[in-house]
Amino acid sequence: MITENQYFDGNVKSLGYETAEGKSTVGVINPGEYEFGTANKEIMHVVEGELIALLPNQTEWKSFKSGTSFEVEANSSFKVRAEVQTAYLCQYR
Amino acid sequence: MITENQYFDGNVKSLGYETAEGKSTVGVINPGEYEFGTANKEIMHVVEGELIALLPNQTEWKSFKSGTSFEVEANSSFKVRAEVQTAYLCQYR
Numbered sequence: 001m002i003t004e005n006q007y008f009d010g011n012v013k014s015l016g017y018e019t020a021e022g023k024s025t026v027g028v029i030n031p032g033e034y035e036f037g038t039a040n041k042e043i044m045h046v047v048e049g050e051l052i053a054l055l056p057n058q059t060e061w062k063s064f065k066s067g068t069s070f071e072v073e074a075n076s077s078f079k080v081r082a083e084v085q086t087a088y089l090c091q092y093r
Numbered sequence: 094m095i096t097e098n099q100y101f102d103g104n105v106k107s108l109g110y111e112t113a114e115g116k117s118t119v120g121v122i123n124p125g126e127y128e129f130g131t132a133n134k135e136i137m138h139v140v141e142g143e144l145i146a147l148l149p150n151q152t153e154w155k156s157f158k159s160g161t162s163f164e165v166e167a168n169s170s171f172k173v174r175a176e177v178q179t180a181y182l183c184q185y186r
Contacts, residue, residue, distance in 0.1 A: 089140050
């Protein structure tokens with residue numbers, strides 16, 4: 001099954017699926033700033049575009065361009081900002 | 094706007110968006126075999142999983158694992174086969 005998710009009034013949409021290593025989603029983020037909470041550890045890969053992220057316990061925003069990734073621990077929250085529509089892969093591992 | 098698309102009874106779903114270089118979609122393909130037609134040139138990147146593709150004018154299926162890509166000319170058709178749920182980025186360029 002491919003699940004359909006949307007957040008922030010449809011400004012973030014994703015499609016969920018399963019892999020042998022755990023759940024994943026691919027999604028698109030509209031320009032804007034968003035705060036996400038994590039229930040599990042997440043590995044976020046920027047597939048196209050750019051995410052500027054404020055990671056837990058950090059004070060500086062950091063840019064992640066396509067081909068790069070960052071990790072967020074379980075039970076935390078992080079902010080991302082996009083200036084263009086940006087595609088991502090999120091692996092819950 | 095993030096557009097939602099589905100094909101083959103929901104066995105292929107994608108999210109469409111715009112980049113400065115042209116339209117893109119990220120999507121998920123369920124296990125199975127599918128034939129796609131192209132109106133424009135497409136660059137298909139395997140984001141997670143594996144696609145086995147029969148490209149135009151080819152007689153042999155070829156495996157594309159995550160991190161690899163293939164191109165398909167406009168106005169042609171190609172087949173893909175997935176053995177596991179597979180995420181892709183398609184760039185229309």
